[in-house]
Every structure is written in structure tokens, then in C-alpha cells.
Amino acid sequence: MHELGIIIHISKTLKEVAEENEVTKIGSVTLEIGEVSGIVPEYLLDCWDYYRKKSDLLSESELRIETLPAVTMCENCKKTYPTVKFGRQCPYCKSDDTYLLTGNECSIKEMEAC
Amino acid sequence: MKVIEVKRSIFENNDKDAASLREQLKGEKTFLLNLMSSPGSGKTSTLVPTVNELLKDYRVGVMEADIDSDVDAWTIADKTAAKVVQLHTGGMCHLDADMTRQGLKELGTEDVDIAILENVGNLVCPAEFDTGAVKNAMILSVPEGHDKPLKYPLIFTVCDALIINKIDVLPYFDFDMDKVKEYAWKRNPNLKIFPISAKTGEGMEAWYSWLKEEADKWMK
Numbered sequence: 621m622h623e624l625g626i627i628i629h630i631s632k633t634l635k636e637v638a639e640e641n642e643v644t645k646i647g648s649v650t651l652e653i654g655e656v657s658g659i660v661p662e663y664l665l666d667c668w669d670y671y672r673k674k675s676d677l678l679s680e681s682e683l684r685i686e687t688l689p690a691v692t693m694c695e696n697c698k699k700t701y702p703t704v705k706f707g708r709q710c711p712y713c714k715s716d717d718t719y720l721l722t723g724n725e726c727s728i729k730e731m732e733a734c
Numbered sequence: 735m736k737v738i739e740v741k742r743s744i745f746e747n748n749d750k751d752a753a754s755l756r757e758q759l760k761g762e763k764t765f766l767l768n769l770m771s772s773p774g775s776g777k778t779s780t781l782v783p784t785v786n787e788l789l790k791d792y793r794v795g796v797m798e799a800d801i802d803s804d805v806d807a808w809t810i811a812d813k814t815a816a817k818v819v820q821l822h823t824g825g826m827c828h829l830d831a832d833m834t835r836q837g838l839k840e841l842g843t844e845d846v847d848i849a850i851l852e853n854v855g856n857l858v859c860p861a862e863f864d865t866g867a868v869k870n871a872m873i874l875s876v877p878e879g880h881d882k883p884l885k886y887p888l889i890f891t892v893c894d895a896l897i898i899n900k901i902d903v904l905p906y907f908d909f910d911m912d913k914v915k916e917y918a919w920k921r922n923p924n925l926k927i928f929p930i931s932a933k934t935g936e937g938m939e940a941w942y943s944w945l946k947e948e949a950d951k952w953m954k
Contacts, residue, residue: 630744727742728740733735
């Protein structure tokens with residue numbers, strides 16, 4: 621359950637951002653999560669529902685998750701392909717010499733607050 | 735309500751804590767090793783001889799992190815003369831930098847040259863959180879199979895050293911030593927690999943030398 625740990629860290633960052641922007645109530649938080657980041661959005665939402673109630677700043681906030689697609693680049697044929705469907709081996713030239721281009725993101729994009 | 739652009743990594747908060755912990759350790763001349771692996775790979779039985787070897791030249795402290803129980807801390811306390819504390823993660827599957835800082839405080843680093851954190855047995859979550867350690871090492875044991883670098887790539891990427899334990903049972907498993915090295919180096923070309931048997935002592939010298947060299951570099 622590393623999702624709860626992640627939520628605790630997100631809430632610490634949000635607290636800092638709220639202080640910097642002089643806001644006291646957060647309405648929504650939007651995250652960008654890569655498809656192969658290893659984070660399970662459903663668990664994240666459950667943990668959020670549990671943890672947000674612990675502070676005034678987050679108690680009424682909604683967590684929104686935008687999933688970013690995972691794309692792998694093949695070093696051999698220089699083509700890109702969807703990671704989740706084909707995995708580590710390039711579907712065009714069958715090379716294993718590939719690396720993840722995008723899909724590992726885990727960041728806080730924005731929040732609504734007053 | 736107004737929209738505020740945040741644009742920060744989810745792990746930024748922990749990464750900052752980890753960086754400041756490392757800075758503090760540098761000032762105190764304490765080397766911190768984060769040891770990770772899956773459950774049952776032999777972390778504690780590798781630690782016992784390692785700690786005893788280090789104790790010849792260094793003051794050593796061990797932090798045992800588990801979800802529950804203190805069996806590992808008792809084993810270390812029983813079989814070595816190192817300072818030891820047991821950390822409970824309260825259900826959490828990993829340690830982060832803040833928990834590590836609390837553990838080090840409990841341990842007391844003022845008379846410790848080398849501190850070793852035995853992380854929660856898990857190949858997934860501990861890899862995501864920088865604990866503030868100077869070096870990261872992991873143990874993979876022969877019965878787990880040589881395909882693990884393919885299945886859990888992140889942990890092989892964040893580690894500086896890979897210990898392959900239980901080589902005394904190699905004849906009984908279809909474990910391909912060349913394959914595991916190939917897969918691991920593909921993820922991390924700088925990874926140092928040490929095939930060992932904590933049981934027979936085979937290969938331990940190379941691991942000790944690496945660890946001592948890294949600790950000396952840090953404490954200089």
C-alpha cells in the first residue's frame with residue numbers, strides 16, 4: 621500500500637503550496653499519473669477519502685486523476701509504440717533495446733482553492 | 735475558487751527530506767546503507783556476518799524496519815554487538831525519508847560510523863521512496879528466479895549494489911546467473927553485482943570490500 625504514503629506526501633506539498641498562495645481551503649486537486657508509474661488510481665482515491673478528513677485544508681477536496689499514456693521508444697528501429705500493449709520488446713523489429721519515453725509520471729498538476 | 739498551477743512531483747516532498755537527511759549524515763560522518771529485498775531473500779542472515787565484519791573497524795548501528803514484530807532486531811542483537819533498533823511502519827510497505835530520520839534519531843548516530851537500514855521486505859514500494867541513504871543495495875536470492883530485473887525494473891535501477899544470495903543452492907534451481915546479470919545491467923549499467931552465500935560465506939569478501947570502500951569515501 622504505497623498509495624497511502626504517496627497521499628501523505630501529496631498533502632505535505634499541498635500544504636506548502638497553499639501557504640505560498642495564501643489559500644485555506646482546497647476544492648480539488650488534479651494529478652497526472654503515468655500508465656506504468658506503478659500507482660493504482662483506485663487505491664489512491666480510497667486513501668484520499670480517508671486522509672483528506674484529517675485536515676481543514678483538504679477535508680472537502682476532490683482528487684482528480686489524469687492518466688498519461690505510456691510510450692516506449694525502440695533504439696533499434698527508432699519507432700515508438702504503446703508500452704502497455706507490447707511491453708519491453710519492440711513489436712516492429714522485435715528488438716529488446718527499448719526505453720520508456722513517457723508513462724512514468726507522477727505529479728501534481730493543479731489545484732482549485734480559495 | 736481559483737486554479738493554482740502546482741507542477742510538482744508527487745515525490746518532491748520526500749526527495750527534499752531525503753536530500754537534507756543526506757546532508758546531515760555527511761556533516762556527522764555517518765554512512766547510511768539502505769538494504770532492500772523481497773521477504774525471505776536472506777537480508778537478516780546476510781546482515782549478521784556483514785555487521786560482524788564491519789565491527790572490526792567501525793561502529794555499526796542497524797535499523798530493522800518491519801510492518802510488525804521484532805524478531806529481526808532480536809536476531810541482530812543476539813548475534814552481533816551492533817546497536818539495533820526496531821522500527822514499525824504501522825502497515826506501511828516502505829520507509830520514507832522522514833521515518834528514516836526518526837529511526838536514526840532513535841538509534842543515535844553520534845557514535846555510529848555505518849548505519850544500515852533493513853527496509854521492509856518488498857521489491858516495489860521501497861524503490862519509489864528515497865530514504866536519504868548514501869547507498870542502496872538489494873538482495874535477490876536464487877530461488878526467486880533470474881527474471882526479477884524484468885519484473886521489478888525500478889528497484890534494480892535505484893540500487894548501487896545487487897547481492898545474489900543463496901548461490902549454494904544453484905544446482906537445484908533453473909537460475910541463470912548470466913541472464914540475471916544481463917537483465918540487471920540493462921536496467922542499470924553501473925550496478926555492482928555480488929554473488930554470495932550468506933550460509934557458507936562464499937563471495938562475502940567482495941561485498942565487504944565494496945561496502946567498506948564506499949563508507950570510507952563518504953566519511954573522508
